[in-house]
Amino acid sequence: MPAPQLKATAVQQQDPLIKWVTRLALLFLFFAGCSWLDTIKSQWYVFDPIAIHQLAQSAVAASPDSTDGMISHILANLTATYPSTIISLNIDTNTNTSSPHLSHHNPSEWVFSNAGGAMGAMYLIHASITEYLIIFGTPLGTEGHTGLHTADDYFNILKGEQWAFRPGALEMERYGPGDVHFLPRGTAKQYKMHEGCWAMEYARGWIPLMLPFGLADTFTSTLDVPTFYHTARITGREMFKNLLIGKI
Numbered sequence: 001m002p003a004p005q006l007k008a009t010a011v012q013q014q015d016p017l018i019k020w021v022t023r024l025a026l027l028f029l030f031f032a033g034c035s036w037l038d039t040i041k042s043q044w045y046v047f048d049p050i051a052i053h054q055l056a057q058s059a060v061a062a063s064p065d066s067t068d069g070m071i072s073h074i075l076a077n078l079t080a081t082y083p084s085t086i087i088s089l090n091i092d093t094n095t096n097t098s099s100p101h102l103s104h105h106n107p108s109e110w111v112f113s114n115a116g117g118a119m120g121a122m123y124l125i126h127a128s129i130t131e132y133l134i135i136f137g138t139p140l141g142t143e144g145h146t147g148l149h150t151a152d153d154y155f156n157i158l159k160g161e162q163w164a165f166r167p168g169a170l171e172m173e174r175y176g177p178g179d180v181h182f183l184p185r186g187t188a189k190q191y192k193m194h195e196g197c198w199a200m201e202y203a204r205g206w207i208p209l210m211l212p213f214g215l216a217d218t219f220t221s222t223l224d225v226p227t228f229y230h231t232a233r234i235t236g237r238e239m240f241k242n243l244l245i246g247k248i
Contacts, residue, residue: 056180155201156202
C-alpha cells in the first residue's frame with residue numbers, strides 16, 4: 001500500500017477515538033461547571049426561608065378567615081420589603097393611591113397547575129433562575145406526588161391542612177395554618193391538600209430544572225394547551241424581567 005494511503009488509513013482509525021475523547025472532555029467540563037455553579041448559587045438568593053415563614057404566619061394572624069386578605073397582606077408586605085432594583089415581583093402598584101393594586105385580583109395572572117397527579121391553581125409572585133415564590137392551592141382538595149426536585153421547597157400553609165407521607169412512615173405528617181412543610185431537594189413524598197388548602201410556596205435552587213415536572217401533565221394527561229401557554233408566558237416573562245436587573 002502506498003505511503004499516502006497508509007497515512008490516510010491511520011488518520012481514519014484515530015478519528016473515532018479523538019471524537020470520543022473530545023466528547024468525554026466536554027462532558028466532564030459541563031459537570032464540573034454545574035458543580036461549581038451549585039456551590040455559589042446561594043449568592044443569588046434574595047428571600048430568606050425564615051422571613052417567608054414569618055410573613056405567612058403574620059398573614060394568617062391578620063386575616064384568619066379570609067384567603068384573599070392573606071394574599072393581600074403578603075403582596076403588600078413584599079412590595080414594601082423588597083426594592084424593585086434588586087428583585088422583580090409580579091405585583092402591580094397604582095401610583096395614584098397609597099395602596100398597591102394587587103394583581104392577584106387579575107384572573108389572567110392565575111393559572112391551573114397540574115403536576116404529579118395533583119391539581120390546583122397558582123399565582124406566580126416571583127420567578128428567577130434560582131428562586132420562585134407562588135400562592136398555590138384549591139378550595140376542593142387534591143392529592144399527588146411532590147416531585148423530585150433540584151431545589152429546596154418551603155410550603156407555608158395559609159388555610160386548611162396539608163397531609164404528607166414518605167415510604168417507610170406509618171403515620172402521616174400534618175401541617176396546618178402557620179406551619180411550614182420543608183421538602184429538601186432530592187426527596188419526594190405523597191401529599192394531600194385535605195378538603196381545600198392554600199399555601200405560599202417558596203423554592204430555592206435550580207428552578208428551570210423543576211419546570212418539566214410542573215408542565216409534563218399537559219402532555220401526558222390534561223392536554224390543556226391554554227394553561228401550558230399562560231404558565232410558560234408568565235414564568236418566562238418574570239424570569240426575563242429579573243435577568244434584566246441582574247437577578248439570577
